[in-house]
Amino acid sequence: MTTRFVSIRFASILKPVVFFLILMPGIVLVWQVYLAANGQSNSLGADPGKSVVQFNGDWALRSLLLTLAVTPLRQMTGWAELARIRRMLGLFAFFYATLHFIAYLALMLEFRFDDLGAEIVQRPYMLVGFLALCCLVPLALTSNQWMIRRLKQRWRRLHQWVYVIAVLQIAHVLWLTRSDYTEPLLYSAVLAVLMGYRVLKYSQRQAATRRS
Amino acid sequence: MLIKKPSDIKPSEITPESVYLQRRRLLQNAGLGLGAMLLPRLGLAAMEVDSPVKAIRRYTGEKPGQMTAPDWLQHKVAQARPGRFGAEESVTPWDIVTTHNNFYEFGTDKSDPAENARNFITNPWQVEIAGHAEITGRFNLEDILKPHDLEERIYRLRCVEAWSMVVPWVGFPLADLIKRFRPSSRAKFVRFETLYDPQQMPGQRSRFAALNYPYQEGLRIDEAMNELAFLGVGIYGNAMPPQNGAPLRLVVPWKYGFKSIKSIVKIEFLERRPVGSWERSNSKEYGFYANVNPEVSHPRWSQASERRLPTSIFASNRRSTELFNGYQAEVAHLYAGMNLRNDY
Numbered sequence: 076m077t078t079r080f081v082s083i084r085f086a087s088i089l090k091p092v093v094f095f096l097i098l099m100p101g102i103v104l105v106w107q108v109y110l111a112a113n114g115q116s117n118s119l120g121a122d123p124g125k126s127v128v129q130f131n132g133d134w135a136l137r138s139l140l141l142t143l144a145v146t147p148l149r150q151m152t153g154w155a156e157l158a159r160i161r162r163m164l165g166l167f168a169f170f171y172a173t174l175h176f177i178a179y180l181a182l183m184l185e186f187r188f189d190d191l192g193a194e195i196v197q198r199p200y201m202l203v204g205f206l207a208l209c210c211l212v213p214l215a216l217t218s219n220q221w222m223i224r225r226l227k228q229r230w231r232r233l234h235q236w237v238y239v240i241a242v243l244q245i246a247h248v249l250w251l252t253r254s255d256y257t258e259p260l261l262y263s264a265v266l267a268v269l270m271g272y273r274v275l276k277y278s279q280r281q282a283a284t285r286r287s
Numbered sequence: 288m289l290i291k292k293p294s295d296i297k298p299s300e301i302t303p304e305s306v307y308l309q310r311r312r313l314l315q316n317a318g319l320g321l322g323a324m325l326l327p328r329l330g331l332a333a334m335e336v337d338s339p340v341k342a343i344r345r346y347t348g349e350k351p352g353q354m355t356a357p358d359w360l361q362h363k364v365a366q367a368r369p370g371r372f373g374a375e376e377s378v379t380p381w382d383i384v385t386t387h388n389n390f391y392e393f394g395t396d397k398s399d400p401a402e403n404a405r406n407f408i409t410n411p412w413q414v415e416i417a418g419h420a421e422i423t424g425r426f427n428l429e430d431i432l433k434p435h436d437l438e439e440r441i442y443r444l445r446c447v448e449a450w451s452m453v454v455p456w457v458g459f460p461l462a463d464l465i466k467r468f469r470p471s472s473r474a475k476f477v478r479f480e481t482l483y484d485p486q487q488m489p490g491q492r493s494r495f496a497a498l499n500y501p502y503q504e505g506l507r508i509d510e511a512m513n514e515l516a517f518l519g520v521g522i523y524g525n526a527m528p529p530q531n532g533a534p535l536r537l538v539v540p541w542k543y544g545f546k547s548i549k550s551i552v553k554i555e556f557l558e559r560r561p562v563g564s565w566e567r568s569n570s571k572e573y574g575f576y577a578n579v580n581p582e583v584s585h586p587r588w589s590q591a592s593e594r595r596l597p598t599s600i601f602a603s604n605r606r607s608t609e610l611f612n613g614y615q616a617e618v619a620h621l622y623a624g625m626n627l628r629n630d631y
Binding site for chain 1: 587
């Protein structure tokens with residue numbers, strides 16, 4: 076009884092807590108940009124535009140990996156309430172990826188759209204990152220309850236694209252890395268574990284259907 | 288190829304950044320509009336001929352983690368005189384030059400070296416001179432520097448990552464050092480090597496680093512003897528901060544920054560061309576020459592323009608990149624007849 080009570084109590088605050096935590100980087104960034112814009116000391120360094128772009132990119136990928144960790148965690152812990160934060164995390168992944176793109180467009184390219192075209196065509200890592208963002212758009216648009224009901228089985232198929240997006244994002248990071256691969260390899264390892272878990276589950280399910 | 292006149296602007300004629308900014312502010316405040324844009328040039332010329340600056344640029348503010356340079360070196364650097372080379376642009380502030388560094392031995396984030404090199408021991412320091420030269424051996428830094436009078440040179444520094452700075456270096460011509468050791472006719476190339484010390488350099492302990500350590504770089508002997516090639520022992524009238532490559536580093540301003548190897552412990556005269564660390568890690572992206580060239584893209588990004596630091600959050604301060612980083616007059620002849628697209 077007690078554990079159930081605690082779990083229900085905790086579940087009600089889970090969503091706002093996670094919301095606040097995953098929004099924190101954004102709040103920190105806004106604060107640092109405010110400081111930089113006012114000429115005060117800040118953590119954005121000598122090339123603040125680039126720092127802002129990179130920061131949002133980092134958090135886009137981290138949010139996406141967190142989104143992908145929800146289902147394995149829920150299945151392993153049996154804590155169903157975790158499902159409530161999956162959509163929110165996914166939308167944050169979209170939020171940071173969009174900010175990443177806008178920051179790049181505004182702060183690095185300064186809205187020279189013809190340069191954007193050239194960059195996307197000429198630089199493979201740009202193309203890959205741009206594709207990942209494009210693929211995120213339909214997922215974000217269909218993440219609401221109404222679309223889930225409307226699309227039924229197709230919704231699942233559509234949202235399995237998230238795996239492709241994760242791979243594209245990691246390829247994007249690996250591709251633009253110049254020297255130290257520690258961080259992108261860490262992300263790759265996390266994704267490999269999360270995907271490995273799913274493959275394992277899938278093959279177990281297949282085996283179970285064959286037996287029955 | 289366009290051959291420009293040598294830049295005959297002396298460092299003494301360069302507008303200090305504060306004055307430059309003041310002037311800009313004055314103009315803006317006056318609201319003089321477009322016509323006034325022509326005025327500052329006239330005003331500038333008059334002002335600075337009247338009051339030539341005799342001293343070198345000296346940073347006197349707080350210097351965290353700079354205690355590793357010995358007194359004799361600090362003293363020697365402080366006595367440097369203004370040299371021949373200046374840049375037309377305003378210099379990049381000390382804070383930026385000392386906190387935005389690519390020195391992967393101390394970490395790959397730009398701010399890592401300032402943090403991780405804080406206690407880097409550069410005293411005592413020895414440099415080995417090796418290879419095809421009459422005089423070879425290991426020498427204390429003091430003996431390496433002793434015969435050379437130091438001068439200040441203000442050079443543009445263009446990173447292969449498409450950002451750039453303007454740095455007031457203190458040092459002496461590389462050619463002057465090379466002559467002392469009398470390289471033989473077999474010395475066709477010069478190879479430089481950075482300290483290898485994983486205890487002090489966390490980047491050298493990383494398992495997933497793309498670079499092999501010790502870091503090394505090379506020049507053709509005629510490049511090394513060119514008047515622009517410079518050995519730096521300081522910036523802003525101070526001994527070189529560790530994160531900038533203390534105590535002794537190369538400065539070759541017409542090449543991408545990675546050629547300007549830091550914290551040198553070995554200089555070797557070779558008959559065959561050495562392979563630089565970046566070239567070894569990815570020869571499609573980083574060539575031996577690595578001359579600044581807006582026409583030849585890095586495979587993953589364009590080199591046509593650069594962001595001059597410090598950028599501000601709402602202005603990337605982008606400017607066109609010049610061939611040989613604007614030092615055509617001094618170095619273009621070194622590459623006459625070469626296809627710069629193939630020999631990048």
